[in-house]
Amino acid sequence: MLLIQCPYCGLRPELEFAYAGQAHVARPADPSTTSPEQWAEFLYLRNNTRGIHAERWRHVRGCARFFNALRDTTTDHFLATYRAGEPMPAIQAVQQP
């Protein structure tokens, strides 16, 4: 089981969290002018990164708040977690030597 650093509550076991998919996927600003291709991109297409992945988590059995994380999908190691609305940290800055 993973240990996940909630930016609001601290280090907690994975069971308290819900995974919420790729982070920083913006909803189209103007739905009426959005093409079917752009809707499909927003709704369904994902990076599915093999490597460092920016993703949303929700501390559903704790503070219930959403936050973002950088995790390496080849090791499941969390490089960083940060609050929703904050910019994604530079990957070089959070990678351990």
Next chain:
Amino acid sequence: MRKFSGWTLLKEAFGGQQGWTPQWRRVAPQPEYDAIIIGGGGHGLAAAYYLAAEHGITRTAVLEKGWIGGGNTGRNTTIIRSNYLFDESAALYDHALKLWENLSQVLNYNVMFSPRGVLMLAHTVHDVQVAKRHIHANRGNGVDNEWLSPEEAKAYCPPLNIERNIRYPVLGGALQRRGGTARHDAVAWGYARAADALGVDIIENCEVTGLVRDASGAMEAVQTARGLIRCRRVGVSAAGNTSVVLGLADVRLPLESFPLQALVSEPVKPAVPCVVMSNSIHAYISQSDKGELVIGAGTDAYTSYTQRGALHVNSHTLSAICELFPAFRRMRMLRNWGGIVDVTPDRSPIIAKTQVAGLYVNCGWGTGGFKATPGSGHLLAWTMARDEPHPINAPFTIERFRDGHLIDEAAAAAVAH
């Protein structure tokens, strides 16, 4: 190819088993092929076999980065069934099931297909209604499925607990008698042997590192760990790594890769005569011919390529197994493992052309690809050979996500996710 029979077995028995030879050639890649399949699992090997056997494209290579059948083909729980809700899905999975039924004869290789019946349990009034809806939909599509009362379910599977005093009592079940299991390794080996005999090159330890396109954007060559191979017709059948491989040609797919876990117990005498599944409390179980109970757990919550998962996922499944089969409470588990499954938003696969000319994909089988192995290989081969889909896989496009024509088995809950 040396044909297997009772006679060859007997002959080798008297000859001290010294006459057996490798089942397929170990070859270096040629500089050019008419077709390349990326991914040497059951699906990819089946596609290569059907390309050679049914479409005459024998200058075909299967490129596998590890060893054949070492990915999800060697990691799944071998359940075969076709009781899916929607017409498109029922046609697709029943196509595969019909190929399973005489696969051992066609390949001259015993894949140990065992139609022992798949029993899907219902635990609530809602479950019962959903199961009966499935039964009627299946029968309308010519797929066998029948309702069993709790007593009939117990008669079919004696160790099942049908007491009413458990948290999720068994209210009945849907039984597909034509469903069952097969031997996963034999499927990969059987297809590899039969494809090799038709001239297909099976190249292991050959990771694809690039997809090369010509000036018009069409497929021209495949860059691999063992050099550049020219080919204008490339099929990708790479399961959990499909996004990575197709990313080499800048093709984005509606896929996410999750770890899916399974585990087996110590071997015991025959106790479970069929496959039992419960979608509501999430457990599925069968017994291998070696005697191990083969138990499937769920996917982990997050995307990953680690081929492992968290123990709490297995433990959740085992608590359901212990309630349904109290006799197994003291069984010891021998091994657990994970595979990486590629999941689409509607939980239906994609077997289609991509926007790149000459590049085809078979992916998105999620947690249930093994059952489709012969069918998906057959349809990918057809699609690659004719550059157009077979009527059965025509609905399973990438564009359905743009056009809204989802085949929403996820919402239908026909499968254990």
